[in-house]
Amino acid sequence: MALSLVSALKPAQGSSVAYQQRRRLFLVAMTLPAVLYVLAIGVWPLARGMWFSLYDFNLLRPARTHFVGLGNYIDVLGDSVSLQAFLNTVIFTVGAVSVELLLGFAIALALWRDDRFNRICLALILIPVTITPLVVGLIFRGLLMADYGLVGYYLAEFGLSDPRGLFANPGSALATLIFIDIWEWTPLVALILLAGLKALPGDILEAAEVDGATALQRLRIVVIPLMLPSILLALTLRTIDAFRVFDSIYVTTGGGPGNATNTLMLHAVKQGLEFFNIGRASAIANLTLLCIALIAICFIGLIRRADRKANGR
Structure with a gap:
């Protein structure tokens, strides 16, 4: 009787774990486009701006770009x-x-x-x-x-x-x-x-x-x-x-x-x-x-x- 009860519970636990994994994957798939959008539109330009601010970078003379730190x-x-x-x-x-x-x-x-x-x-x-x-x-x-x-x-x-x-x-x-x-x-x-x-x-x-x-x-x-x-x-x-x-x-x-x-x-x-x-x-x-x-x-x-x-x- 006990063995039959344990065997009956195993599929339910497995299906519950699978459901949790599918739910987690679904939430990740739903949020991934928003995260990529923020990274592409917000974080990446901001990081590039911080990087450029550390250089003497002029588009009229790009070959003479050099690092100046906090000089700007x-x-x-x-x-x-x-x-x-x-x-x-x-x-x-x-x-x-x-x-x-x-x-x-x-x-x-x-x-x-x-x-x-x-x-x-x-x-x-x-x-x-x-x-x-x-x-x-x-x-x-x-x-x-x-x-x-x-x-x-x-x-x-x-x-x-x-x-x-x-x-x-x-x-x-x-x-x-x-x-x-x-x-x-x-x-x-x-x-x-x-x-x-x-x-x-x-x-x-x-x-x-x-x-x-x-x-x-x-x-x-x-x-x-x-x-x-x-x-x-x-x-x-x-x-x-x-x-x-x-x-x-x-x-x-x-x-x-x-x-x-x-x-x-x-x-x-x-x-x-x-x-x-x-x-x-x-x-x-x-x-x-x-x-x-x-x-x-x-x-x-x-x-x-x-x-x-x-x-x-």
Whole structure:
């Protein structure tokens, strides 16, 4: 009896092992294309960029390529043009993201009530997000040109801008680009914050209202602390995206006048595709990536801390 029971169990165990092996092979086969795609599109170009940054590699004289170690990074950190590009990138990022957060939060509060009118307004204000930054840059370039722009012509005619246009003046070019970024991406920030507002527990807000808290007090004491994870998420996404801005600046000013609107990504592209200095361009791109990684790490830590605080953990 015992032997027959053991013999009956053996096929079941074998079939279970075979099933586990087939399941493991199936999961590997399903994930393999995604892994190969990430390696080919993400990891391999990144590794090549790090490798090129260690060499004095210029496409105009490829035969004279030689190893320089961290020489390209030292040259970039000591270059006034690169430092100006970094400063422009920081000013652009801080200026654009700060205004986008404030305006986005105000719009989210205005659209908090769920009715038909607010849903229509939300759909309309999201239109700028659906337009690619390259096209947005071309649209505003056409609008703000001093000689034929629908807006820029009258600004120059009435002395409200430089006679050559807003993009031709170093004092107004970067501010104009910040305005363009605010116009395009504020709706996205508003959408993220609106989702956070709608996820707030209604009983806490009702309890605060019953206790006699005014609207401003509820906003300061209840809403904003509970909204911190959503606020930090919006800040993280927009800060990373604004720090690597390229498209809109490339088609509007090209980094000019002079280097007034030159950013890190644009500077890297110029070094690689205009001056063919692949080593220095790779070094600039890697330093930009390092800055973005540090920003992401800081914000992720803040998001986790805010989430634990909001959930009382």
